[in-house]
Amino acid sequence: MRISGKRLNFGFDRFSGLYLWGLFILIFGIWEPRLFLTLGTVHSIASEQAVAALLGLAVVVPLATGAFDLSIGATANLSAVLVALLQSQQHWSMWPAIAVALLIGVIIGAVNGFIIVRLQVNAFIATLGMATIVGAVETIVSGNSQPQPPTSSAWARLTQYQIFGFQALFFYVIIIALISWWFLERTPAGRYMYATGGNGVAARLSGVRVGGWTWLSLIFSGTVAGLAGVLFSSQSGPSLTFGPALLLPAYAAAFLGSTQLRPGRFNVWGTVLAVYVLATGVFGVQLITSVQWLNDMFNGVALIVAVSFAVWRQRRARADVTPAQPVESSPAESGPGAAGGGPPGSANGQSPGLRSSPAGDSAAPGGGP
Amino acid sequence: MTAPADTTPALAVTGLSKRFGASVALQDVDLAIGPGEVHAVLGENGSGKSTLIKILSGFHRPDAGTVAVSGQPLPLGHPASSYRLGARFVHQDLGLVDSIPVLDNLAIGAGFATRLGTISARRSSERARADLARVGLAVDPGASVGSLSPATRTGVAIARALREDPGSPVRLLVLDEPTATLPATEVDRLMDIIRRVSAAGVGVLYVTHRLDEIFTIAGNVTVLRDGREVAAVPTSSLDHRRLVDLLVGEELTAAHHVAETLPAEGERPALSLRGITGASLDGFSADFGAGQITGIAGITGSGRETVLGAAFGAIDRTGEVLTAGGVRLAPSRPDLAMRHGLAYLPADRVRNAAILSLSARENISLSSLRPFRRFGTMRGRPERRIALTWFQRLSVRPPDLVDLPLESFSGGNQQKIMFAKWLRREPVVFLLDEPTQGVDVGAKAVLHRQLVQAAAGGAAIVISSSDVDELAAICQRVIVCRDGRAAADLRGGEVSARAISRECLLGSASPNHGVSSTTGVPRPGASPGRVFPDQGFPDQEGPADK
Structure with missing residues (x-):
């Protein structure tokens, strides 16, 4: 039943994003062919959304292990401010400044990991607190005034150097995406992380060091967030507020991405796809009208519609496949994993991240590394 | 009165x-x-x-x-x-x-x-x-x-x-x-x-x-x-x-010993528990012999349902767990226990064993990724091949669809996949809590056959079960828990559903510290599994208890 269903549905359940992308290109291509169907459009969408895509990639990895990292926005912002300050005020050269900014990301991730794994604080709360602290640190180091952007041409070239008309930044995103994809899909470490996020207790009882993998995933997100901050600073200047504003779009992309390509699990290419499908839609609509609220409205509506559609598809698919799941499995549905109160069936289903964090799960007797 | x-x-x-x-x-x-x-x-x-x-x-x-x-x-x-x-x-x-x-x-x-x-x-x-x-x-x-x-x-x-x-x-x-x-x-x-x-x-x-x-x-x-x-x-x-x-009841159950050929005495202990304490256990000591199937029985709260988890490291404990080689296993470290050849299938599959969002293949391979790793990268083909082999060996249905998420399989087939996950490691000691609970009769027979086969291959199989018929049918030896200890040790001809039940109940004099609300007195003489739909009393029954 399931097989035939899969063959017949043209992949609407996992490739809906690609169809939507095609639809956008078709509509705007017909509507505004002279403005929309240009290489310039491709180049500007690719580079404008690069930092958002990076932050989306940053959250995919901890989400795969079942942990929310809400501190990535603040981390990126601190890193952006710091890398600019070190160069323009302290007159450091570029590479040491970048190294320090990345190191800050690593440290924030490591501290997050310590709080979540060792102190067993819920990841949501731990990283929310960390985001606030990092925001305060940013105010301390910046004195709440936007630092001068570094003047060296190398600094601007870092991201704005053009390769085939694309900013170098876009290729960094592709590289980070490739690394993340390889890590999550093609290494044992990635498998352990997905197992941890899928069911922390079961993973622990299968010999997986759930605490260690959770910790590592947070260091990853901290580091990538730090990198995103550096690149944003080079591309657009050291804004004091861009980071927190990119936090929710990053999560939106990750959740939307979890309905694409490999539905039911947070995945790298789904996230990248989600970022660029939305960006294309927003760009196209902006060619037609120029209202300010459009970006947010479009992103929010698209997220809810796409995820609801995917949940509906999945529920229908499941009803087709397993008409009679044995009753004996039901008590666990209301088990600790469901404490987050996601939609019915979300624990292992279409919205994997709505599970509560594995910190709770690994808090089972004797958890942790 | x-x-x-x-x-x-x-x-x-x-x-x-x-x-x-x-x-x-x-x-x-x-x-x-x-x-x-x-x-x-x-x-x-x-x-x-x-x-x-x-x-x-x-x-x-x-x-x-x-x-x-x-x-x-x-x-x-x-x-x-x-x-x-x-x-x-x-x-x-x-x-x-x-x-x-x-x-x-x-x-x-x-x-x-x-x-x-x-x-x-x-x-x-x-x-x-x-x-x-x-x-x-x-x-x-x-x-x-x-x-x-x-x-x-x-x-x-x-x-x-x-x-x-x-x-x-x-x-x-x-x-x-x-x-x-x-x-x-x-x-x-x-x-x-x-x-x-x-x-x-x-x-x-x-x-x-x-x-x-x-x-x-x-x-x-x-x-x-x-x-x-x-x-x-x-x-x-x-x-x-x-x-x-x-x-x-007086009637003896005609238990079919599918495992009659296995020796009642293990030639050597593959795992020794010494004074295990914690989680309703109070100084539990026993040896589990290689090449035989040992059962663990007892009412709820007797330690029956926690002893295997404690031995493996799923539940915290004190006391010693020794392997055949004399290695002392650290508490709460399933990864180390696995390294010494232990495997453990917990009772509540959905909560403690299955990763429903991952595919059947990924669940099977999770117990050891080493064979699939080359230069730090996972190789898909051998992983798939091994999953397919186990699907055939345990006749998992639907067949061959190893990439379906685990949640698409029925309970019995999920349990087969859990078995595959552990059996492919060829464990020296395989600990199982309620291995066939909620599993249909056909799947049960498949699973039992696998356990007998593994024991014949030299593994120590230990089954903790509230189903005494199951224990009587496939175990050569049954240890009965009372008050967190091994209170009785039935071997060979002594193993029968009735004898197990008798031993379980004899000790019911003393307290049970369990917190589970369902009682675990085994039910001999009846067909295995749950006979009446009225088990487990709903807590709210109208105003009668007000």
């Missing part, structure tokens, strides 16, 4: 019958309880106790028979009328709210004493004290229930059940396994409370699994088996052993 013959009985049940579909839950049961009499009802899981109580409380409507409370016929199937005639119920989980004071718990249901719509603290408090005094408790009504000892909590629940209601004086108190989760020291206090209640002329229907309590408190005992009444006699005419015979 029995009241004078001329008074109307607190409860009179005649010819009560109830069927659920094809299965008989109760068949022609009679029961009479005089005022002030404590009457014990005994029976294993599925014997019909729960159905009886549910009929009394008005939850189920019987197919035939009558019930009279205090001489008044009970219109069956209406919870409210059961209350009105003076029947009160205290269920096993008590239905108290731990976080709020005793006073408020007492008032829930019956209502607070109010003055002009406002709670009157003084009058509520006085009333609460009176309610508590009725059962002999001197508890501060302001204390939160969570701070009380377990027996006192049960006492509060009884006090609430017995609250004075001018409209319907209390005639009958039904206690459903009130001591299931009480430690021994607390049981005596509860017995005092029950004596006080019966001295006030209330008939008490007392359901328990602990035989010695019956001799302490009950004047008469009714034993149910498979829905039929096998005895209704004064307690004084019985002794402990006779009672066990009544409970378990």
Whole structure:
């Protein structure tokens, strides 16, 4: 039943994003062919959304292990401010400044990991607190005034150097995406992380060091967030507020991405796809009208519609496949994993991240590394 | 203890019958309880106790028979009328709210004493004290229930059940396994409370699994088996052993020993437990022999359901776990236990074993990724091939679809996949908790065959199960847990469903510290699995227990 269903549905359940992308290109291509169907459009969408895509990639990895990292926005912002300050005020050269900014990301991730794994604080709360602290640190180091952007041409070239008309930044995103994809899909470490996020207790009882993998995933997100901050600073200047504003779009992309390509699990290419499908839609609509609220409205509506559609598809698919799941499995549905109160069936289903964090799960007797 | 013959009985049940579909839950049961009499009802899981109580409380409507409370016929199937005639119920989980004071718990249901719509603290408090005094408790009504000892909590629940209601004086108190989760020291206090209640002329229907309590408190005992009444006699005419015979039945089950060829004595211990303590275990020691299947039996709370998890490291423990090579395994470190050849399949598959969002293939390979790794990268093809091999070997259905998420498989097939995950490691010691619970008969046979095969290959297989038929069928040796220890060790010809049940129940004298609400007395002689749909008592059954 399931097989035939899969063959017949043209992949609407996992490739809906690609169809939507095609639809956008078709509509705007017909509507505004002279403005929309240009290489310039491709180049500007690719580079404008690069930092958002990076932050989306940053959250995919901890989400795969079942942990929310809400501190990535603040981390990126601190890193952006710091890398600019070190160069323009302290007159450091570029590479040491970048190294320090990345190191800050690593440290924030490591501290997050310590709080979540060792102190067993819920990841949501731990990283929310960390985001606030990092925001305060940013105010301390910046004195709440936007630092001068570094003047060296190398600094601007870092991201704005053009390769085939694309900013170098876009290729960094592709590289980070490739690394993340390889890590999550093609290494044992990635498998352990997905197992941890899928069911922390079961993973622990299968010999997986759930605490260690959770910790590592947070260091990853901290580091990538730090990198995103550096690149944003080079591309657009050291804004004091861009980071927190990119936090929710990053999560939106990750959740939307979890309905694409490999539905039911947070995945790298789904996230990248989600970022660029939305960006294309927003760009196209902006060619037609120029209202300010459009970006947010479009992103929010698209997220809810796409995820609801995917949940509906999945529920229908499941009803087709397993008409009679044995009753004996039901008590666990209301088990600790469901404490987050996601939609019915979300624990292992279409919205994997709505599970509560594995910190709770690994808090089972004797958890942790 | 029995009241004078001329008074109307607190409860009179005649010819009560109830069927659920094809299965008989109760068949022609009679029961009479005089005022002030404590009457014990005994029976294993599925014997019909729960159905009886549910009929009394008005939850189920019987197919035939009558019930009279205090001489008044009970219109069956209406919870409210059961209350009105003076029947009160205290269920096993008590239905108290731990976080709020005793006073408020007492008032829930019956209502607070109010003055002009406002709670009157003084009058509520006085009333609460009176309610508590009725059962002999001197508890501060302001204390939160969570701070009380377990027996006192049960006492509060009884006090609430017995609250004075001018409209319907209390005639009958039904206690459903009130001591299931009480430690021994607390049981005596509860017995005092029950004596006080019966001295006030209330008939008490007392359901328990602990035989010695019956001799302490009950004047008469009714034993149910498979829905039929096998005895209704004064307690004084019985002794402990006779009672066990009544409970378990005389008939021997014709267990088919699929594993007869395996030796009853393991040639050497593959795993040794020494003084394991923690999580209802109290100094558990045993050796598990290589090349044989060892069973672990025991009632809930005896340590049966925690010993394997503790040995593997799923549950924290103290004490020593030694491998055949003399390596001492660290507690709470499943990864290290696995490195020394242990494998463990926990009881609650969905919560503790399965990763439903991952594919069947990924679940199978999770137990060891090493064979699939080359230069730090996972190789997909060998992983798929191994998953396919195990799918065929365990005849998982649907066949060959190893990339489907685990949640798309039925329970029995999920369990096969869990077996594959561990068997592919060729464990030296394979520990399994309730390996075939909720698994259909066909899958069960497949799984048992795999275990026998693994044992024949030299592995030590240890199965902890509440299904004694399963243990009798495939184990060459059965260790019976009581009070967190290995209390009996049945070998070879001694292993039978009846012998296991007998050993489980013999020790029921002492407390069980378990927290599970379902009782684990095995059910011999019946087909494995759950026979009656009425197991596990829903906690809310209408106002009957208010």
